Amino acid sequence: MPIQSVSRAFSILSLFSSNKPVLTLAEVSKELGLAKATAYGIMTTMRETGYLDYDKKKAHYMLAAKYIELGGIVVKNLRINREGREIACRLANDAGVVCRIGIWDRDSILVSLQSTPMAHAEQPSRLGPRVPAYCTALGKAFLSSVSKEELDGYLDSLVPLPYTPRTITDVNDIRKELDTTKERGYSISEEEALLGQSGLGVPILGPEGRPLGAISLSGLTVKVLGDQIETLAGELRGAAGEISYNLGYYPQPVKKKQDLKENMNE
Numbered sequence: 001m002p003i004q005s006v007s008r009a010f011s012i013l014s015l016f017s018s019n020k021p022v023l024t025l026a027e028v029s030k031e032l033g034l035a036k037a038t039a040y041g042i043m044t045t046m047r048e049t050g051y052l053d054y055d056k057k058k059a060h061y062m063l064a065a066k067y068i069e070l071g072g073i074v075v076k077n078l079r080i081n082r083e084g085r086e087i088a089c090r091l092a093n094d095a096g097v098v099c100r101i102g103i104w105d106r107d108s109i110l111v112s113l114q115s116t117p118m119a120h121a122e123q124p125s126r127l128g129p130r131v132p133a134y135c136t137a138l139g140k141a142f143l144s145s146v147s148k149e150e151l152d153g154y155l156d157s158l159v160p161l162p163y164t165p166r167t168i169t170d171v172n173d174i175r176k177e178l179d180t181t182k183e184r185g186y187s188i189s190e191e192e193a194l195l196g197q198s199g200l201g202v203p204i205l206g207p208e209g210r211p212l213g214a215i216s217l218s219g220l221t222v223k224v225l226g227d228q229i230e231t232l233a234g235e236l237r238g239a240a241g242e243i244s245y246n247l248g249y250y251p252q253p254v255k256k257k258q259d260l261k262e263n264m265n266e
Helices: 004-014 025-032 036-048 066-077 079-095 137-143 148-156 171-184 229-246 257-265
Strands: 052-055 060-063 098-105 108-115 187-190 197-205 211-220
Touching (some): 004 036, 025 036, 036 052, 066 079, 079 108, 079 229, 098 137, 108 137, 148 171, 187 211, 211 229
Antiparallel strands (some): 098 108, 098 211, 197 211
């Protein structure tokens, strides 16, 4: 049986986001339907235990620095990061662009690991940023590997925002783009999230082909989508395959035509 005060504390934490990094007592009370006195008591306890900070002058609550430490622990122990850290570092160095690994969280992609060229594999990383799934290489790669039911649920509730003039915002066009991504084997985001920056992405799979996240290469459009695009995509697919294998995805070998004929005749 859930403990109400604990449940409410986690509900308060879930209200904070990159778009809403500070909250007032009135906002928390309204969002959660709590009496101000109840919300104040819970948030005061969270302040005293180091989980919230308070700006008395502005009457704003914000997440405390403690989460930096907790986030570091999460990053270090995520299995997808443990298996992908050295691979992402190697890929970033070979490709000369940024390599990221991201996981699905609350209808978007949360970057869990980032490696830049010349970075050491043990270089500390942190969770974030959170990026939209429909217009980023990581997100498109992940969405291309989910079930039809999961994709329908995501697209039915999606309200696409135009981050740049190149962002695909028509849901039907997004669906077509994901179909193309699945057929091609890798995603392309051409300046859809940030002008001048583009990316390639491939899903990371786990047991039974279940998508666990995605890996991407991103950088200047001319470098990522230039003459080396097929080479970069091949290296990225190889890296994703290696991580997926380490996470328990063992693809079935493709049967030869002769084997198929023999099976049909049995």
